[in-house]
Amino acid sequence: KQEVTQIPAALSVPEGENLVLNCSFTDSAIYNLQWFRQDPGKGLTSLLLIQSSQREQTSGRLNASLDKSSGRSTLYIAASQPGDSATYLCAVAPNAGGTSYGKLTFGQGTILTVHP
Amino acid sequence: KAGVTQTPRYLIKTRGQQVTLSCSPISGHRSVSWYQQTPGQGLQFLFEYFSETQRNKGNFPGRFSGRQFSNSRSEMNVSTLELGDSALYLCASSTQGYSYNEQFFGPGTRLTVL
Numbered sequence: 001k002q003e004v005t006q007i008p009a010a011l012s013v014p015e016g017e018n019l020v021l022n023c024s025f026t027d028s029a030i031y032n033l034q035w036f037r038q039d040p041g042k043g044l045t046s047l048l049l050i051q052s053s054q055r056e057q058t059s060g061r062l063n064a065s066l067d068k069s070s071g072r073s074t075l076y077i078a079a080s081q082p083g084d085s086a087t088y089l090c091a092v093a094p095n096a097g098g099t100s101y102g103k104l105t106f107g108q109g110t111i112l113t114v115h116p
Numbered sequence: 117k118a119g120v121t122q123t124p125r126y127l128i129k130t131r132g133q134q135v136t137l138s139c140s141p142i143s144g145h146r147s148v149s150w151y152q153q154t155p156g157q158g159l160q161f162l163f164e165y166f167s168e169t170q171r172n173k174g175n176f177p178g179r180f181s182g183r184q185f186s187n188s189r190s191e192m193n194v195s196t197l198e199l200g201d202s203a204l205y206l207c208a209s210s211t212q213g214y215s216y217n218e219q220f221f222g223p224g225t226r227l228t229v230l
Contacts, residue, residue, distance in 0.1 A: 031215035031216050032215065032216065034218070034219075036221075041204070041224075041226065042223060042224070043120075043122075043206055043221045043222050043223040043224045044206065044208075044221040045221075046218065046219075046220065046221075049218055051216075089159070091159075093215040093216070094215055095215060096215070100172060100215060101147065101164045101166065101171040101172040101213040101214065102147055102148075102149035102161075102163075102164030102166075102171070102172055102208070102210065102213045102219070103149070103161045103164065103172055103174070104149075104151075104159075104161065104208075104219060105161075106158055106159040107158070108158045109158070
């Protein structure tokens with residue numbers, strides 16, 4: 001059974017800092033890994049999707065890396081801003097021969113607070 | 117292109133009642149997945165529908181059911197509500213529902229059971 005863990009559970013940083021969020025998964029048989037952002041009481045916004053064959057993806061100030069063999073991914077946020085404050089979730093899609101339709105396994109999330 | 121929409125956004129029910137939630141996927145997407153999010157358990161997969169057929173199901177009791185219509189819109193029903201069913205219910209759509217298809221999430225329905 002796939003388990004996804006995110007560390008730290010919460011993080012508070014001053015504006016302008018570069019920061020790293022960690023995600024680990026127990027079963028390396030994944031098809032891809034996705035990072036999401038969730039604002040309080042809202043839905044999920046996709047930030048980055050990394051295919052299992054890729055090592056990293058970049059979008060603006062965000063960079064996500066994937067080491068499938070060790071079961072780890074990191075989300076790097078450069079020059080953090082108060083508007084980055086949210087919960088960040090990682091989720092893995094299994095490589096189960098196409099039978100695990102629609103199922104993502106999520107970590108518990110990292111609550112990020114960036115203060116001015 | 118319009119995103120995934122969910123209605124209603126908020127619901128308050130009492131124990132023992134039943135509830136129906138609706139999800140309209142992105143145009144052209146035929147797969148709809150449902151998730152339950154609670155502070156204790158996080159995001160958990162409920163089920164997935166494609167072409168009006170349930171193809172995958174998570175570990176939830178039979179009180180949780182769903183269906184999908186020919187226009188790909190999906191509904192989720194919870195019968196005999198319990199206090200523990202209070203949660204944010206999210207649906208996601210994708211083109212085909214395979215692992216390599218990116219999923220796009222709606223804003224969620226916040227269900228409170230009193």
